[in-house]
Amino acid sequence: MRNTNGVAVMMLVLVVSMIAAFMAIAWQSRILLGVYRNKALSDIIAVSYHGESKANDILGKFLGDYPGAFTYNFETPWEDLGDGTQLKVEGKLIDNKETLNITAKRTYASTQYQVTRETETFSAEASDAEIVFSLDCTGSMAAAACADTNICNYQPPGSPFYAITRMDKLKEALIVFLDKLEALPGHEKIKIGLSVFTLKSDWMYTSYAADGTPTGQAIKPDNAISSDIPAIKSAVNNFLGRSGEEHSMACKKILTFTNVGGGLIFAHDYLKTRKPLGKKQIEILVTDGWSNQRTPHAGCSQNIFCPGDAIYCSGYGYTCPVPLPNCQMHGWEFTACALASTQQQWQPISFASDPWPVGVRDPEVDMYTVGVYSDPPNYINSAFTNFSNKYFQNDEAFQLPVILSDIFDEILESFTVINVQRLVPSPIR
Secondary structure (H helix, E strand, O other): OOOOHHHHHHHHHHHHHHHHHHHHHHHHHHHHHHHHHHHHHHHHHHHHHHHHHHHHHHHHHHHOOOOOOOOOOEEOOOEEOOOOOEEEEEEEEEOOEEEEEEEEEOOOOEEEEEEEEEEEOHHHHHHHEEEEEEEEOOHHHHOEOOOOOOOOOOOOOOOOOOOOEHHHHHHHHHHHHHHHHHOOOOHHHEEEEEEEEOOOEEEOEOOEOOOOOEOOOEOOOOOHHHHOHHHHHHHHHHHOOOOOHHHOHHHOOOOOOOOHHHHHHHHHHHHHHHOOOOOEEEEEEEEOOOOOOEOOOOOOOOOOOEOOOHHHHOOOOOOOOOOOOOHHHHHHHHHHHHHOEOOOEOOOOOOOOOOOOEOOEOOOOEEEEEEEOOOOOHHHHHHHHHHOOEEEEEOOHHHHHHHHHHHHHHHHOOEEEEEEEEEOOOOOO
């Protein structure tokens, strides 16, 4: 009979040894896993911190439109950030969509960002645009366009007007604007409206009788003339004179004095009646003074007729308060109410209101305003500044062509949608 005790002992020792070895390996693996896990966590923190720092610099250049910052399409080599973090940037331009993919990696971690910017220029939206001008047509438009006595501020022999009047420069500015529009591909899809105001407001027309009665087509966006740039330029040249009121065929029937609020309301009310789906609507106001009168409008307290002269208190369809108050104050309020959108509050000065009332302009309608005057009252300056998309103020009408050219460029600026997102990174080898 064989003795098996020795074999059994050896086998037991072998099994115990194997179990011990496996346990040692398991504990060692666990320790190593903890080390790598800590290293991975450390790398995640490092790659996030250093990657985001560098990414923010790149995003700043991207969002700030740094000239020459990116030339599409491109892919940079991996850049060592000096601490073991590497970073790569890939840029693509497809149609009007710019995309940057920024990837940062370390041995045990990676992070990825994507920023996109989709740009659509105004010309691409041409079929969806209406631009309505509100033009001051008061007698003060006969004033010299500049103070220089060698250029504007003198009267040539036999002329009742200065060498260059404010109205001269307004006409020139409108032609500059229309010339730039005409050079734009697809310009016929942008509809133009020209309105004039003093106490009353009206459209400009393509023809007039000798007394100023309109006989032609109104230049407004829903008429065919609105996209006929040569015809509109002809009307500007022929029916705006050297000054406003009786010196311009387009202004003979709209009386006198300045009612900026009325000019704005005229454009607002027209655009409200249209509101074609998806159309971009823009108003451009040009005036050489602040209001000294107002017309009634239910949305703008106090809802009164307050003309610049009491002679208009009868025979014109309105009734004046008795006694006639300070119409300048009411004119200022009317201007503020007409400039402010239905989401903006304006400050009343002839009555108390808590809270302040809101304006009447559709907030979807962009408003560009131009004031040709010096030292405007704080109330007027604040109203134009606070309630316009952009307000241009200059002492001299001589700058009007430059100003309207700048407004054209402002309108044509890209409408930009920017999206920044952090992506789940793909494994990086």
